[in-house]
Amino acid sequence: MYAPRVDLAQYYTVGLVTFTMEGAEGDLHELATEYFARELFNSQHGIQVLEIGSMEEVLAETGRNRFDLRAARAVGDEYDVPAVFVGQVKASPVRPRASISLRPRVDAVVSVEMSVRLLSTENGATLWSNTAHATESVGGLGFTGGEVVFSAEDPDDAYGYLVSELIAELTADFRPTYR
Numbered sequence: 001m002y003a004p005r006v007d008l009a010q011y012y013t014v015g016l017v018t019f020t021m022e023g024a025e026g027d028l029h030e031l032a033t034e035y036f037a038r039e040l041f042n043s044q045h046g047i048q049v050l051e052i053g054s055m056e057e058v059l060a061e062t063g064r065n066r067f068d069l070r071a072a073r074a075v076g077d078e079y080d081v082p083a084v085f086v087g088q089v090k091a092s093p094v095r096p097r098a099s100i101s102l103r104p105r106v107d108a109v110v111s112v113e114m115s116v117r118l119l120s121t122e123n124g125a126t127l128w129s130n131t132a133h134a135t136e137s138v139g140g141l142g143f144t145g146g147e148v149v150f151s152a153e154d155p156d157d158a159y160g161y162l163v164s165e166l167i168a169e170l171t172a173d174f175r176p177t178y179r
Helices: 028-043 055-062 069-079 155-174
Strands: 013-018 020-022 048-054 083-091 095-099 105-120 126-144 147-152
Touching (some): 028 083, 028 105, 028 155, 048 069
Parallel strands (some): 013 083
């Protein structure tokens, strides 16, 4: 077994800012943050994750309008963490995707993109980053054998499934491997 590509044990305690959300309403970003923390714990033992709060709260506390070097240093000073995770979830609304072939079909799809960075609270440098993207069909309308075929799923279920899959992809660097 090979050690994880990124070993968080060197930091012992890392901060985690609740991921931000773009392009959708609801609490998908909070779910993504929870899943991310869970995967960190599942993949690396002996670390502590300090949940700091939302990006809005952190920026208000630090007097900054974006998460920059000064904000990173302020988080390090305030919470005594050498590094902090920040992330963003971008979700698309349900949108159509058509295919024209022998069997014409129109699908309704949702997409989610997630980006996460681990930043040094000493100098603001990026210590690690990763991005993942996925699309899932939530319904469709097509023709098969001269008949109309219709299917539909709950878009919220699809978003949750995508977040789970993306977190697994994003956190691969923190898990030991057998290569």
